Amino acid sequence: MKDPIIKDVTVRDNGTLPGDAVAMAAAVVRERSADALLVSASEITLYVQKRLASPDTNISCEDIPVMLTRMVDENEDLHSLAGAGSQWYYSSRSMTDAYANILLQKLEGPVRLIAETVRHNSSAYQRPVPLELFMAPPFNLTHQQVFDGLETMAATDGYEDIASTTTSASGVYLYSTERLEADHAEMLAEWFHVGQAENP
Amino acid sequence: MRGYGGWAGKVLSVDLSTGRIWCDDTIERYKEYLGGTGIGYKVMWDEVPPGTKPYDPENRIIFATGPLAGTSAPSSGRTAITTLWPTCWPVPLVASGHMGGNFAAKLKYAGYDAIVIQGKADRPVWLMIEDQKVEIHDACSIWGQGIRSATCAIAEIMGRDSAVAAIGQSGENLVPLSIILSGASHSAGGIGSVMGSKNLKAIGVNGSGSIRIAGKKEEWEKLIKYHLSLLGANNQHVAPSSPQPWAEYYDPTTRWNASRGHRWGAAAHPVDTGTCDPHDVNRIAYRSNTAAFFLGDGVWRHTVRGNGCASCPVRCHTILKVPSVSTKYGIPAVGQNTCVGLKFGANFFKNIPGGLKGAVGLEANMVGLHLADDLGVWCNYGQLQRDFIKLYYGGVIKKKLSVREYGRYSWSKYEKGDPAFLFELLPRIAAKEGELGTVLGLGAGYMLERWNLSEEEWGKDKKLGYWKMGHPKHHGSDEAGQCGLLINLIYNRDAVCHSHTNFIKNGLPLHVQKRLATELWGSPEAVDGLGDFKPMHRSKARMAKWALMRKELHDSLSLCNWMGPWVASPLRERGYAGDDSIESMLYKLATGDNKDREELDAVAERIFLLHRALTIRDMGTKEMRTRHDKIPEWVYKDKSGKPPFTKGAVHMDRNDIQVARDMFYEELGWDKATGAPTRRTYRKFGLGDVADELAKRKLAPA
Numbered sequence: 001m002k003d004p005i006i007k008d009v010t011v012r013d014n015g016t017l018p019g020d021a022v023a024m025a026a027a028v029v030r031e032r033s034a035d036a037l038l039v040s041a042s043e044i045t046l047y048v049q050k051r052l053a054s055p056d057t058n059i060s061c062e063d064i065p066v067m068l069t070r071m072v073d074e075n076e077d078l079h080s081l082a083g084a085g086s087q088w089y090y091s092s093r094s095m096t097d098a099y100a101n102i103l104l105q106k107l108e109g110p111v112r113l114i115a116e117t118v119r120h121n122s123s124a125y126q127r128p129v130p131l132e133l134f135m136a137p138p139f140n141l142t143h144q145q146v147f148d149g150l151e152t153m154a155a156t157d158g159y160e161d162i163a164s165t166t167t168s169a170s171g172v173y174l175y176s177t178e179r180l181e182a183d184h185a186e187m188l189a190e191w192f193h194v195g196q197a198e199n200p
Numbered sequence: 201m202r203g204y205g206g207w208a209g210k211v212l213s214v215d216l217s218t219g220r221i222w223c224d225d226t227i228e229r230y231k232e233y234l235g236g237t238g239i240g241y242k243v244m245w246d247e248v249p250p251g252t253k254p255y256d257p258e259n260r261i262i263f264a265t266g267p268l269a270g271t272s273a274p275s276s277g278r279t280a281i282t283t284l285w286p287t288c289w290p291v292p293l294v295a296s297g298h299m300g301g302n303f304a305a306k307l308k309y310a311g312y313d314a315i316v317i318q319g320k321a322d323r324p325v326w327l328m329i330e331d332q333k334v335e336i337h338d339a340c341s342i343w344g345q346g347i348r349s350a351t352c353a354i355a356e357i358m359g360r361d362s363a364v365a366a367i368g369q370s371g372e373n374l375v376p377l378s379i380i381l382s383g384a385s386h387s388a389g390g391i392g393s394v395m396g397s398k399n400l401k402a403i404g405v406n407g408s409g410s411i412r413i414a415g416k417k418e419e420w421e422k423l424i425k426y427h428l429s430l431l432g433a434n435n436q437h438v439a440p441s442s443p444q445p446w447a448e449y450y451d452p453t454t455r456w457n458a459s460r461g462h463r464w465g466a467a468a469h470p471v472d473t474g475t476c477d478p479h480d481v482n483r484i485a486y487r488s489n490t491a492a493f494f495l496g497d498g499v500w501r502h503t504v505r506g507n508g509c510a511s512c513p514v515r516c517h518t519i520l521k522v523p524s525v526s527t528k529y530g531i532p533a534v535g536q537n538t539c540v541g542l543k544f545g546a547n548f549f550k551n552i553p554g555g556l557k558g559a560v561g562l563e564a565n566m567v568g569l570h571l572a573d574d575l576g577v578w579c580n581y582g583q584l585q586r587d588f589i590k591l592y593y594g595g596v597i598k599k600k601l602s603v604r605e606y607g608r609y610s611w612s613k614y615e616k617g618d619p620a621f622l623f624e625l626l627p628r629i630a631a632k633e634g635e636l637g638t639v640l641g642l643g644a645g646y647m648l649e650r651w652n653l654s655e656e657e658w659g660k661d662k663k664l665g666y667w668k669m670g671h672p673k674h675h676g677s678d679e680a681g682q683c684g685l686l687i688n689l690i691y692n693r694d695a696v697c698h699s700h701t702n703f704i705k706n707g708l709p710l711h712v713q714k715r716l717a718t719e720l721w722g723s724p725e726a727v728d729g730l731g732d733f734k735p736m737h738r739s740k741a742r743m744a745k746w747a748l749m750r751k752e753l754h755d756s757l758s759l760c761n762w763m764g765p766w767v768a769s770p771l772r773e774r775g776y777a778g779d780d781s782i783e784s785m786l787y788k789l790a791t792g793d794n795k796d797r798e799e800l801d802a803v804a805e806r807i808f809l810l811h812r813a814l815t816i817r818d819m820g821t822k823e824m825r826t827r828h829d830k831i832p833e834w835v836y837k838d839k840s841g842k843p844p845f846t847k848g849a850v851h852m853d854r855n856d857i858q859v860a861r862d863m864f865y866e867e868l869g870w871d872k873a874t875g876a877p878t879r880r881t882y883r884k885f886g887l888g889d890v891a892d893e894l895a896k897r898k899l900a901p902a
Contacts (some may be wrong), residue, residue: 133442
């Protein structure tokens with residue numbers, strides 16, 4: 001993890017916390033978000049501890065939850081998400097909730113990323129998604145990861161709703177059978193992959 | 201000019217039979233028709249009698265801009281070219297082609313809003329326009345040459361900053377499927393042969409003037425910034441195709457395909473398009489890579505940059521560099537185009553190694569776009585290629601050609617998907633060589649007639665995409681339900697209307713579209729999910745009417761109906777709303793003519809009515825509902841076998857479509873029984889003389 005450049009940090013009296021801990025934590029979250037990244041509670045803590053590493057200004061383990069809670073409470077743009085074994089933070093100044101959720105699912109691994117993305121697209125947008133979606137930014141999975149993920153889903157309870165349809169031009173699209181009817185998914189996949197290009 | 205801004209003030213007329221050149225005052229004669237197609241239809245109504253054929257000297261070809269051309273209004277680079285259409289079957293009727301590039305702006309700077317060409321020169325000529333200097337020049341040295349060299353030859357004379365609109369060998373040889381092309385790739389399809397019939401090879405234009413904005417400079421600049429803030433990507437898609445940090449929504453099918461990691465790989469210094477936050481209006485040009493959208497992600501590495509029209513930040517024509525085509529096929533490595541023009545070559549092949557989006561497909565497309573844009577061949581919005589595949593694999597070509605002619609083509613190359621085959625085919629279309637070269641250039645309707653094939657049968661095959669009168673569907677019922685169907689009824693060519701499809705494919709989720717639709721057309725029922733169509737609703741008829749009025753308004757103001765309307769935006773803080781008044785705001789400030797949105801919409805309706813009146817007059821019947829507004833059979837069929845209005849079925853219901861027509865004609869103030877505008881409606885929109893003329897011919901219901 002590279003050290004972020006902290007700008008405009010105001011040193012304030014934060015009660016039991018060392019003066020600028022909350023502001024430092026907020027700044028690192030904003031900077032990570034500007035780079036389209038989530039930042040974990042432990043990363044924030046490490047960073048703040050490193051910056052405050054002197055006998056007078058270090059923070060204790062008990063201070064950390066207080067610091068993180070205050071950071072979110074005192075800054076409207078900062079939000080937290082739980083998952084992938086941690087608490088994660090982002091700033092809505094440069095990242096939407098939707099994007100932050102995708103990043104979190106990415107941290108939870110290819111299987112969950114693919115499944116939740118497919119389910120979200122099937123329910124919120126009523127559409128299947130092409131496999132290629134997962135190989136492009138921000139998903140950035142390899143071909144192998146995608147196929148391994150699909151194999152895992154096929155052999156694991158809890159993913160029975162994830163189905164695929166193949167277009168006349170051999171495009172593979174994924175959808176959730178609980179949220180999108182098979183005929184509808186098939187028609188939409190054919191349109192997206194073949195029909196749309198014929199109706200430019 | 202009576203103090204109006206926007207307009208240049210003069211309409212230039214040229215009679216090529218006599219050599220006479222004169223000007224009319226735009227405001228006096230055409231202000232109530234704005235410009236563009238408005239001027240085009242008015243000239244056709246006033247000056248071209250019924251029964252005139254496309255290649256008759258009496259036919260006019262009108263190159264018309266609108267009051268926003270040459271201003272800094274975004275996407276204001278369009279020229280509408282109106283004439284009698286040679287591919288309109290079985291009777292040629294009025295229609296318009298639309299050309300981008302710099303021609304419209306240059307014409308305005310030279311002092312003209314439009315050029316009306318009539319007559320026929322006694323030898324090949326080209327027209328030179330440099331401000332007040334308008335001259336007819338001998339074109340013998342460029343007649344017979346392709347568009348590229350003809351354009352270069354004229355630019356050598358007029359200067360590199362001139363704009364040239366030219367035809368290729370196809371137009372010279374009176375091939376109905378011909379284009380007029382300006383710049384490197386801005387074509388108006390279907391009408392090159394009308395120029396050819398007048399022995400007019402090209403028009404070169406340059407101007408040193410400017411366009412006056414009637415409003416205050418600060419207000420104009422503020423309005424332009426506001427309009428820019430509402431812009432999305434190509435086709436006004438407002439959600440990105442992949443998740444972006446700034447975006448609440450995404451849609452893999454939109455043309456907003458910029459993303460960190462997507463690079464213009466063939467630029468001198470490769471450029472990363474970045475995430476393209478919509479608030480950064482200086483990066484609008486990076487939002488779309490049209491070639492990557494159509495030809496696949498593999499073309500990112502061949503992308504030099506986007507190109508486009510005067511005053512348009514969207515740059516929908518992608519410049520590609522494919523070095524392999526120079527050595528293999530002897531064509532330039534660099535080429536550019538947009539939309540179907542990008543796919544001109546590969547679309548001829550049923551099978552191509554690696555598929556349409558593979559490396560050979562890309563080479564075929566480079567061959568296709570270079571040949572088509574030099575020879576001046578039009579694809580009829582892809583119908584040419586679809587017809588060709590059907591005719592070949594259906595055995596019709598073999599049956600219709602002599603053994604000798606059939607043997608002149610390397611069919612094995614064709615079946616293998618070898619791009620070299622295009623060098624055998626396209627020059628023969630442009631030269632009308634042999635039966636096949638001739639018949640393919642006729643357009644679908646006349647091709648069917650000549651080869652004694654059934655239009656009805658053509659209309660049953662959904663894959664052909666054929667609609668009526670020799671032309672294909674253009675964003676029809678399969679993607680836009682009843683609204684798309686209604687729009688495809690009206691014109692005498694493919695509909696070329698994007699107002700509706702740009703809205704429904706803008707990438708916003710359906711619940712957001714429905715919220716916006718409620719504000720625009722009075723009900724969320726106006727829009728349906730794709731493949732989840734619902735029965736006809738009055739708001740769908742309102743949306744269809746709105747779409748057509750916006751199209752005519754854009755075509756008359758020189759705004760681009762491919763990029764607009766701007767009724768949705770990428771701005772979350774606006775609830776993704778755009779502004780349906782942007783056209784009238786621009787018009788009012790540019791010209792000083794204080795028409796609000798409703799008043800300007802009424803002008804659009806007048807223009808649209810005049811198109812209908814011309815169609816009725818020249819067909820000699822008011823029975824539009826049965827004889828003109830036809831629907832192909834495939835619209836009612838679906839391979840799923842499900843009934844209409846079930847999920848996954850895209851076909852329409854016959855009874856529902858009758859209801860849709862009724863509502864549509866009612867919304868327009870047209871007679872439901874015939875589909876013809878009533879005299880009252882003509883009068884309501886200031887076309888009393890048109891009503892009287894049609895009434896005299898018994899062509900206007902009371």
